[in-house]
Amino acid sequence: MNIGNLIKISLRALNNNKMRAFLTMLGIIIGVASVITMLAIGQGSKKSIQSQISEMGSNMIMIQPGTGNMGGVRLSGESQQTLKLGDYYALRDKTQYISACSPTVNSSGQFIYQSNNYPCAITGVNSDYLDIRKLSIDEGTVFSKQQIEAAAKVCIVGKTVITNLFTNGEDPLGKVIRFNKIPFTIIGTLNEKGFNSMGMDQDNVVLAPYTTIQKRILAITYIQGIFASASSEANTNKAIAEAENILRTNHKLKPTDADDFNIRSQEEISKMLTSTTDILTILLACIAGISLLVGGIGIMNIMYVSVTERTREIGLRMSIGAKGRDILSQFLIEAILISFTGGIIGVIIGLGASFLIHAVFSWPISVQLYAVLMSFVVCTITGVFFGWYPAKKASELDPIEALRYE
């Protein structure tokens, strides 16, 4: 008996019971559609968080001084002076996996322009910092090597600072603003970046050469942190290991000593944030999966009723030469056709619903190819699994009994 004939036989049987087949399918349709929609929503919110993180620089590595201990008194990391410019030079020159590197020193205070004043931190960095933090210049330029060497009194400002200081809509380029009485000339403005996923305004920044901050404002020789970029996201861990090695050597730490610095990557933050959405996705997928299971039981129920109802038909088929396995295949194929067709319709509806949700509520969605493929596989398995028992039962009928069945 060839499979083509069996499919034809099954299709004819289903065709005779269109309404029933459709209602049975409905369970699968709803199940599959909800799996796809739920995964699309879950993955969509995960993706949107990930893209926000990669906006902050997904391969970014932050190095800060570690907590210390002086005569039994534990000290906070910020008060430590363990990171030196030498560390920065070593990371810049001797590493393989770190592509960009910038020291940071911070000071906060009041910026003044004419009659306006505005509190903001000033961050001392080099020109690499913009790449590392994925910042870009809107107008003007980044500070040059000469300006860094000369500890020039120049700065680059973010949009929030501009709107607060330049209330009359003047062009901030070339204007002089004062920070703690020191005049800074604005040589560039930053493109707007908005808030990050943790609610911090990324436009509330003023950047200046780190030398300027060290020498003219804080009068220090150490640095407060180092921002670096791994050459690629995949190399982040290698870059961290490399930096750790260099810093330990530079700081002359014995193998038994603990690190006197902290290295953190965006990966950790991203892990923390995406784990929430992952749980959400799993939860949604579970609910959807349960509805798929219920749909499968619906198939089993209907196939079971169908076998009982069509006992005489089965008897007839057997009497004219159908073997047990032909009957088994027929009912199995019917179940699979129902679940597979339901799967296709479910995928279409699921995709439609996802895009509708995106259009109406503007939630981020991300349709996963694996979810679509998985739905098909699960549907077919559902069909086989829940169709098997009734089909087996049908194939084991005694043709004599079946023909006599009323």
Added chain:
Amino acid sequence: MNKSIIRLENIKRDFVVGDETVHALRGISFTINEGEFVSIMGSSGSGKSTMLNLLGCLDTPTDGEYFLDDVAVSSMNKNQRSTLRNKKIGFVFQSYNLLPKTTAEENVELPLMYNPAYSGKERRAKAIKALDDVGLSDRVNHKSNQMSGGQMQRVAIARALVNDPVLILADEATGNLDTRTAYEIMVLFQELHAKGRTIIFVTHNPELAAFTSRNIVLRDGKVIKDAPNRQIESAKKMLDMLPKQDD
């Protein structure tokens, strides 16, 4: 003379019901040759149904040997018997057993669906030929629920003919039909017989025996009468004698 289609050698069939053993058939032997039109009669409980199931290869005897077209059936397994049924036997049932909501043509080609040797085209051609043979060439695409009882039984006969079986096995084939239609179906069987088909007609109705060429009567699992019918009645003549319907 003719080639034997059926040869039964001391067939016994026992059923175990609870602690009791019921002897449905107690040693039956006969031979049916090609081209015979045999009626098997018997009252309820005579072993007629058991006989039919055995002849139709739906069941196997407890003891004895059954040869269908010179093939020993008793030792065959289920699947082998399925294939044998598919190729050598055409069933006609009392209640037609057509697939509901299915066209006559699709019903008729059903046995060929289980025979991979036929293509879709061949199936259709053979089905239409068989429907033509039973006088339903104008009902090819009618669905089973759009036909009368007589027409449905003709479709069932066409289905039994479509695989060119060596034996047509009819089980009370006229039992559900009114007198006129029953005669019409009988005419059809006689025509098929005239064309050389081997037909076994199982019935409890002794009147029908008159139309067949040989009568076998069963009682209590034994053959009590097995005689050729010298005066075969013409079903067509009987049909003509019926009062005309005013339509």
